[in-house]
Amino acid sequence: MGELATLAHERFIEIGEMSILVRTDSLDFARLLEDRYGSFVSAPVPRPAFELDIELAPLGSLSEDEDVDVRRESGCWLIQRGDFRAELNPKTCRGWVRQTENPYSIDAVLRILHSLILAEQGGFLVHAASAVRNGWAYVFAGVSGAGKTTLARLAPPDARLLTDEISYVRPRDSGYEAFGTPFAGELARLGENVRAPLAALHLLEQGPENRLEEVSEAEAAQALLRNILFFAHDEELVGMIFQTVCDFVRRVPVRRLVFTPDARVWELIA
């Protein structure tokens, strides 16, 4: 890694109330971060949740065709994919990333970092669209092709879109809260950087008509576990996420939303 003193450019990326300081010696990369994260780039904060030093590798020096591998060794998280390597130390809240100059590698690192920290706080990132309407957040979980982006497109004008791809959920004293994320799907649009108390989670399923179906807590937990971002095969982490999901389905209404691509579906939601 380069000397800290040479990493002259600092950007604070705040998602889900968690500010992560990203340091780089490249002004171009700092600008790329500003373009990528838009309103999620915040003013400096005195105590960011985590600090990442970026070491830029020459273009073409890293391959792009590997699955991500996340493992814990000697208390540190080691993350590896064809296009980047990273080491995160949860004790010092510091880490480094070696990547080429592109927005996708740092994006993957941020998702993984948030998912690891959130797991310890009883929250999670989930493959889901989410939006705020009338002061309440609604989350729509589903695998690729389930209709997350379609539902986001059908949202009425007064709904504020938090994301069409990856939703951010944190526990609160009374229930849960959903936050906007910059992690976009087919809509290719950043979510709004706002938050709201969570009213309900819907499991998406496309069908011939719009209707809501009750699901049991066990079915809700199974479906949610299938959609939660889950990178590490780590026993402690698996146990934490399992307990988080069981707590969540007991406290938040979870229903199956069968819908047809028609804006009237929102009349069922909020």
Place this chain on the structure above:
Amino acid sequence: MSPLYIARSHEIAARALDGEMMIMSVRDSTLFNLNESGTIIWQAADGVTPLEEIVARRICAEYEVEPAEALQDAENFVRELAGHGIFLVSDQPLAAAAAKSGEQA
């Protein structure tokens, strides 16, 4: 046939939801949803009571099933879950293993 002793593994996370026992292997993240009889066997898996006795006292007494068939089904069930690290299975009592469990009500 020698008796079969079963105990709940430590390598799991488990919760009862709506009366159904959900169990996740922390080793391979496989999720299992136990039905009523599976839940009965799970709760009775103390490491010292032979499976045959659990089936006779808890399953056959509760449901109208033929004992030999019920025991065979139970054995298949515990061996499948043992393959995912959910149960510990032995022909000797497993008292130490049964002392702890990751289960929460």
